[in-house]
Amino acid sequence: MWNDILALLKQELIVTFIILILLTIKVGATEWKTDNILKLANLLLLINFMAGFVMNSEGTLFNDMFHTDRLITLEKNMLSLATLIISLQSYDWLKTHKHILEFYVLMLSTLLGMFFMISSGNLLIFYLGLELSTIPLAAIANFDLGKRQSSEAAFKLIISSAFSSGLLLFGISLVYGTTGSLSFEIIRQQLDGSSLQLYAFILLLSGFAFKISVVPFHLWTADVYEGAPVAVTSYLSVVSKGAIFFVFVPVLYTVFKSLAAHWYLMLFLLSILTMLIGNLFAIRQNNLKRLLAFSSISQVGFILVGISGSSTAGSASVIYFILIYIFSNLGAFGVVSLISALTGKETIEDYKGLYSTNPLLSWVLTISLFSLAGIPPTAGFFGKFFLLMAGAGHGNYELVIIAALNMVIALYYYLRVVKAIFMDSNEHPIEKLKISILPKLAMLACAGAIIITGFAGWIYDHISSLSTGF
């Protein structure tokens, strides 16, 4: 029994342990140097990521409330990696901050919540994990303590989350009422497609849709992304979204399989809205953080296209795309966050002529944006292509055509940034920035991964061999 718990809960236990270490330092008598805390925290995160590769096992715990397998382990590893990259990238920002330990403790708590959520075999555990992954986030969204915008972001996040949780809980209770159980397995068997169940499903769906900012549940996104510190924004847009997708796909594919005809059409509708609205808003943005926020909304629309394929290829291409999305979005956000932390500049106007002073940052940002836009040979191209191919597998060309059209619209605003960086002249470009080694490393890793992930066929093969569809 205890052996099982140790083995299956390995990743959760490690994260908990790291949180405990950091808490001990916080309450301890000796004052640690900022730099040392950062080094220790990054080291621990690295260990956390590495540990994900060894001694993995599969199985269930606590009356099927918790389960894990190789795919879930891989997904958790992806999240750990993304957290590590974000931590490295925000080195320069955190260095000036007084409350680093709290930042890490809160961030890791949300990671822990996501781990439980991904592994949940029961709606209750799912809900607990979801809340644990949201509430501390609102606290760290407020971490630019001097800025009003930052507290505004936190406030908006917590209120919207509360609202969405309310609906989600309503949905869960309806599911419980009609099926008599909270366990995914029993729900799956008991679903009969009555209107009430469909209603409950819509409420659940809206809860998911809120977290991954699907239109029209997305409105909090831009304000929160803009106001929160960039490290938190990248965390929100990459890690927390990714985690929800990792639950969303199996829940749709297995638990609500019998409602497939319904949710397929809902996804169809929502994905079109999401891609279109996300893009239309992104076009107008001059603030890069807002631009990336809206572009990440439209990326979600693409992922929904892949999910609607409802095949093994659909599930695999979603996970593959999220992996690529982690690198591309973190690459872009990393550069933006560095520049914002060091100079406070965030608009496209400010980025004019960036190449003349900061070639490295320019290239990383360009590669990331190209990947987000889906231009070969960057990995984003492969990711998008596979998503569309999975979507087309369902024979739904209308959706694929709309998705492809959106790729062109998106190209326009991504190119606008690239053009500003390389082609526009500026009398006062952003001065040459001194970047510490760790963030530099993280950005190079992102850029490298964007190129490699696309061409290394075995990555997709591996994900595909673990995935299931129907």
Add this chain to the structure above:
Amino acid sequence: MPTPAYIALIPLLPLAGFFILGLFGRKYFKASSGIVATGLLLISTVLSLYVGYHYFFVDGKPDGVYQPIVALEYTWLQFSPKVSIDMSIVLDPISVMMIIVVSFVSLMVHIFSLGYMKGEERFAVYYAFLSLFTFSMLGLVLSGNIFQIYIFWELVGVSSYLLIGYYFNKPAAVAASKKAFIVTRLADIGFLIGILILAFHAETLDFSTLIGKLTSPSPELTSLTTTSFMGISFLTWGLTLVFMGGAGKSAMFPLHIWLPDAMEGPTPVSALIHAATMVVAGVYLVARIFPIFAISGPAALEVVMYTGAFSSLLAAIIACTQTDIKRVLAYSTMSQIGYMMFALGVSGYGGENGLGYTASMFHLFTHAFFKSLLFLCAGAVIHLVHSNEMKDMGGLRKFMPITHVSFLIACLAIAGIPPFSGFFSKEEILLAAYQSSMPVYIVGLFTSGLTAFYMFRLYFSIFWNKESQLHQPYNEGTLSMKIPLIVLAIATVSTGFVPFSTLVTPDGKAIESHVDIVFSIAPVSLALAGILFAAFLYKKENQKPVKIASSLGGLYHAVHKKFYIDEIYLFITKKIIFNLIGRPAAWVDRNIVDGLMNLLATFTGRTAELIKGIQSGKIQNYTLYFFGGVVGLVFIFIYLW
């Protein structure tokens, strides 16, 4: 057969050039970057010629029929149990011909640029981009499956974007590069969806499997022809959409609007991209899956034919009214590609029916040489007078004899005068059209007359017309600028004699080529008329009608008669061709086609403006919309459904 490693080197050497110059060019190869890139490409070219020799004359036809040779195949990933994505290199007559054309023309452009771009601030970057482009183009033609070709297709787009926008401090160049990229991207959507349709139904991405499955009765073919969308079968949709991608790259109406603007790039780049390589990618793509078009998708093939014929005519008419010499060449490229397209459109598969296909590939081959020669000559001219406008030129023949002669040869070739190369390929195209579609033949014939007219209008305006204002003795350009001109001029004269119909046919079997003298009378005499007409109007400066009249000498005696004919000529050209056809055509081009694109952009922008109110910043509104979303879903899916 040369081992696969050699063949893979052909595209990989330019790629190496890109990396070397891209990473270290600025520091270590500031002056020598051109030599490095040219040297690497020279090896590639030699290898291409070697592979070409082996394929066509040694290994290609084991029993009298050219077979595709898969030189390299590697399963890159298994997308789903049935569909795998491969990386492969395939040699067949058209891919081998294309690597020769691409590497050779690119080499000429590399050499020419040594002199032309000398002293440019970003010399190394220029060569890095040029190498990247050459790599992508070579990769594109060697691709053995549709996914791989799509990757290279996009890479070609990216690298041409970089090259057109090379003069990045010139706003027009930046705008043009963006326009080119986005318009072709729009077309690529069609390509992408076409691929997805074909791949989904045929369950393969590999060209030869795809062709095999879709040209003979098979469950895959049935599933494609029996399912339909808006009354048109999925097969026709798929093929037409793939063609749409090709039309975008090949600047076919109405997706051609990017091509004239793209002339803002450096002129040698135009010679490479807009004459010989990228713009013919669309033709190549259709040729690649031609058996499917010819055997299973006649409706899609008709689309190809009409689009080609119409583009060819439209572009020729517009070319008559342009005054920027590079734009004349751009429209003439579009017109010639229209020729290649409709030649494919009129072609059938197998035996003598495949003449159109052969003719199209032949014209692609000869056109690559004479058109890049024209562009390079134009580059040399622009280099001398520092202007693109015809009015700033004239009388240059004394200043640049080599350029003059080369340009003349290329003009004769494009006008279709024997024995220059363009004559042979154009004859074959017209013959193929004659045999299958009379209207298209007439369009082709008329266009060929117009072609001769506008090309010689260009020629006379540059080299004759008025006396040049240049006085000081002028050196025609460096040796590196002259050599490519001479080499390409030789190629222009000689490539017409390549026995193309024995080498490149749809089914690999040789077909009889027949140059029928009787048949040639009409096009050649039309071309001659066009040339004479152009000479009449543009050879001398013709401000005063009397001067024009006297320049024609013995042919037209009576003064009043001269005056009369002259008036008709002037009336036809200035009033009818220019005003009634040319201007409206140019107007339609500028206002309707461009306008539609702009409208699309404005519409997108407006909609964005309209809906911005939703993003009010007020959390209570956000939750309201959230709730509205839930209610909307419930309404649609529970009450309506």
